[in-house]
Every structure is written in C-alpha cells, then in structure tokens.
Amino acid sequence: QSALTQPASVSGSPGQSITISCTGTSSDVGGFNFVSWYQHHPGKAPKLMIYDVTNRPSGVSNRFSGSKSGNTASLTISGLQAEDEADYYCSSYTSSSTLGPYVFGTGTKVTVL
Amino acid sequence: EVQLVESGGGLVQPGGSLRLSCAASGFTFSNYAMSWVRQAPGKGLEWVSGISNSADSTYYADSVKGRFTISRDNSKNTLYLQMNSLRAEDTAVYYCAKDLSAARGFDFWGQGTLVTVSS
Numbered sequence: 001q002s003a004l005t006q007p008a009s010v011s012g013s014p015g016q017s018i019t020i021s022c023t024g025t026s027s028d029v030g031g032f033n034f035v036s037w038y039q040h041h042p043g044k045a046p047k048l049m050i051y052d053v054t055n056r057p058s059g060v061s062n063r064f065s066g067s068k069s070g071n072t073a074s075l076t077i078s079g080l081q082a083e084d085e086a087d088y089y090c091s092s093y094t095s096s097s098t099l100g101p102y103v104f105g106t107g108t109k110v111t112v113l
Numbered sequence: 114e115v116q117l118v119e120s121g122g123g124l125v126q127p128g129g130s131l132r133l134s135c136a137a138s139g140f141t142f143s144n145y146a147m148s149w150v151r152q153a154p155g156k157g158l159e160w161v162s163g164i165s166n167s168a169d170s171t172y173y174a175d176s177v178k179g180r181f182t183i184s185r186d187n188s189k190n191t192l193y194l195q196m197n198s199l200r201a202e203d204t205a206v207y208y209c210a211k212d213l214s215a216a217r218g219f220d221f222w223g224q225g226t227l228v229t230v231s232s
Contacts, residue, residue, distance in 0.1 A: 003157065003159075034216055034217050034218070036213075036217065036218030036219070038158070038219075040158075044224070045117075045208065045221075045222040045223060045224050045225070046150075046158070046208065046210075046219075046222045047222070048213070048218060048219060048220050048221075051213055051217055051218045051220070052217055052218075057220060089157060089158050091158075091160075091218060091219075093216040093217070100160055100162075100163065100172050100173060100174045100175075101160075101163060101172055101216050102148070102160040102163070102216070103160065104150075104157060104158040104159060104160060105157070106157050107157035107158070
C-alpha cells in the first residue's frame with residue numbers, strides 16, 4: 001500500500017497545456033469517483049482545484065480540468081500562466097484500511113519556463 | 114470567509130507530546146468532518162487523521178495509530194490533535210483541513226503549524 005503515483009515534475013511554456021497523471025489502483029482512483037486535486041505554493045495553504053474527478057470549485061479558473069480513465073486520473077492546465085507554477089497533489093478516497101479513507105499522490109512540481 | 118488557524122506546534126524531544134489546535138470560523142463547524150494532513154520536509158502531503166462532524170467516528174493512518182488522538186469541541190469550533198510518543202519522522206508541517214463532504218476531499222485548509230521532533 002503506498003501513495004498514488006505522479007510524475008515528479010512537469011514543465012511548459014506560457015500559453016501551453018500540460019497534463020499531470022495520478023495512478024492508483026482499483027481500491028482508490030479506479031474504484032471511486034472521489035479524486036481531488038490541490039495546488040500548493042510553498043509556505044501557503046493548499047488549494048482545492050478539482051473534486052469528484054472533474055468538478056471545479058467556485059473561483060477556480062476554467063483553465064484547470066480533470067479526467068479519469070481506469071486507475072489513472074489526470075489534471076490538465078491549459079493556457080499555462082506564471083502563477084500556475086506550484087506543486088500539485090492528487091488525492092482519492094481509498095477502501096484500503098491501512099491508508100485510512102484518504103490517500104495522496106506523490107506530488108508534481110509544475111515549472112513555467 | 115472560511116478560516117482555519119492552527120496553533121500548538123514547536124520543538125519537542127523524541128518520546129514527547131504535543132497538542133495541536135485548529136480554530137475554525139466562517140462556516141458551521143459542527144456540520145463537517147475534519148482532518149489533519151502533514152507534510153514532512155521535502156516530502157509530499159500525507160493524510161494523518163480524520164473525525165466525523167459529531168465526533169462519533171475517528172480515523173487514523175497506520176503511521177500514527179495508537180500514538181495520536183484526534184478530537185473536536187463543536188461548542189468552541191476547534192479541532193485538536195494530541196500527539197504522543199513523538200518520533201523524528203513526525204517532524205512536519207501539520208495542516209487542518211475541512212472535508213468537502215463524504216470523503217470527497219478537502220475544500221479549505223489552514224496555513225499549517227510546524228512540529229519538529231529532535232533532541
């Protein structure tokens with residue numbers, strides 16, 4: 001039992017689109033539509049960007065979108081902006097008793113070139 | 114405006130204890146489950162513990178089970194985390210987070226409080 005797998009880093013130029021993957025198992029990502037994504041600037045509070053795989057909270061830019069296929073969820077940032085540079089974490093509900101009801105991804109550092 | 118303000122972090126020796134608090138405002142605290150999430154230096158986020166809105170259910174990660182106790186006082190709009198038998202690997206920034214609902218994620222987070230376990 002371990003954290004969900006994300007790429008360590010993803011980069012893109014301003015205006016480009018990037019996609020961050022989040023791979024789990026049928027006990028978490030693949031088994032439930034309870035995947036969420038968080039943006040984390042160092043020293044700040046994490047911010048919810050996507051919940052229930054595809055839903056954006058009020059106030060979050062529509063440049064952020066989520067999807068899922070099988071055991072892998074994805075976060076796409078379109079029209080990349082300098083302010084998007086941050087760490088991004090996925091999370092999922094898990095039925096694994098050893099992890100508790102939530103499991104986080106390993107985190108992805110997004111760099112805007 | 115939802116606000117979550119953690120306090121109680123600090124330097125503690127291995128084997129020691131610490132109690133974290135999280136003061137909540139801007140929403141009906143008693144209606145929502147709450148969780149503690151931590152981030153060790155240079156590491157990712159790790160869910161630590163959660164509690165139902167009425168405190169009748171509590172949940173723990175295996176890494177802290179038996180050492181940490183989560184609780185809440187709905188009359189004071191405050192969440193707590195009692196941490197005993199602390200280890201060096203418990204060193205982290207601890208965040209309190211408001212559950213969106215029904216294990217769907219966390220819609221608001223505090224700024225975090227740093228716990229350092231070292232001799």
